[in-house]
Amino acid sequence: MSNATIEQLNERYEQVTTEAKAALEKLNTAVRGAYTRLEENGNELFQTLVKTGEKRQKAQSKPQKKTAAKKQPSQLDEVRGKVATALGLPTRDEVEALNKKLASLTRKVNKLAKEAK
Numbered sequence: 001m002s003n004a005t006i007e008q009l010n011e012r013y014e015q016v017t018t019e020a021k022a023a024l025e026k027l028n029t030a031v032r033g034a035y036t037r038l039e040e041n042g043n044e045l046f047q048t049l050v051k052t053g054e055k056r057q058k059a060q061s062k063p064q065k066k067t068a069a070k071k072q073p074s075q076l077d078e079v080r081g082k083v084a085t086a087l088g089l090p091t092r093d094e095v096e097a098l099n100k101k102l103a104s105l106t107r108k109v110n111k112l113a114k115e116a117k
Contacts, residue, residue, distance in 0.1 A: 084091065090098070
């Protein structure tokens with residue numbers, strides 16, 4: 001390579017280096033500006049997003065509560081009921097009724113036991 005070619009390459013290298021440094025400085029300045037803007041508006045945006053999310057969550061949970069309260073027996077519940085009936089097992093309603101009667105009898109026995117003392 002000749003000296004002239006080497007000098008041209010060195011000049012081009014210096015030019016590219018200078019352009020790269022200038023572009024890097026602009027990029028650095030842009031990042032700082034974006035960070036500053038994000039910092040200024042970020043907290044406000046975050047609070048707005050939280051409020052929006054809470055409203056949406058409340059709106060979605062209300063219909064779910066209503067549907068859960070009005071839930072009709074599923075096919076699985078129907079199959080369970082049929083199997084329990086076929087086996088002669090009591091239903092939930094029958095068990096609850098028996099529990100109420102048992103609680104009533106327990107109260108009466110306890111009352112009689114206190115009177116006997």
